[in-house]
Every structure is written in structure tokens, then in C-alpha cells.
Amino acid sequence: MKTIPDASALNGWRKSSYSNGQGAECVEVADGHPGLVPVRDSKRPHGPAVAFPASSWVSFIAAVKNGELER
Template identity: 45%
Template sequence: MIADLSGARWFKSSRSANADACVEVAHLEGGMIGVRDSKNPSGPALVFTPGEWDAFTAGVNEGEFDRR
């Protein structure tokens, strides 16, 4: 999916230290969510539909992606 990211307002988690090695998120038009690497702000970004983002964040909260 190609999304217009030119006007996106990117933010980091409030739990991030002021380091450059963070993931940034932006709320996009149509409820889409953009995710990018703060070390490479002009690089590629992932774009999720609202349902995909909800599934991802639910998986994170449930420990689905924890290293075992």
C-alpha cells in the first residue's frame, strides 16, 4: 500500500529515552498508521490498516512476540 506520508506528524513513545534508535508512529488519513525507524526518517515506512494495527498491538500486549 502506498500512502502519502508528506504531512505525517511522527512521534515516539513517551517511554523512549531521547535516543535516535526508536520506532516512530504517525496517524494517517483514513485511520491508517505509519511506522518508521527514527534513525532513517527519509527511509521506508510500514503502513497498517486500522485492523492490522489493532491485531499487531493486541499481539504485543498478549506477549505474542516475546522472545522465548
């Protein structure tokens, strides 16, 4: 994982399909960065982001979809 202090310069941001459009708990990911998946809080576009290795992100998404991270 790598921290990006100001992620506003990155292109390709899109909100999670689970975002409710009311400004709460919105996550954005940036496409088009080979090998990395930058992730940020949509309410802080000039704030920090973290970039995960693409393989780790794929594993995380699979675990979410399979319900492995439910409380």
C-alpha cells in the same frame, strides 16, 4: 501493507513510548491517516515507511501487550 518511499512528507509522527531516547531501535507512527498506520524508523525520517491497515495494527499492538510475541 503499503510501502511509502519517502515518508517525511507525512504529518503527525510520534515516537513509541518504549523509545529510550538514546537513538536506538526507535519506531515512529503517524497519526491522522484514516484507515492506515504509517510506521518508520526514527533514525531515517526521509527513508521509507510502511503503512498498515489500522485493523491489523490494532491486532498487532494487542498481541504485543498480551505478551504473545515474546521470544
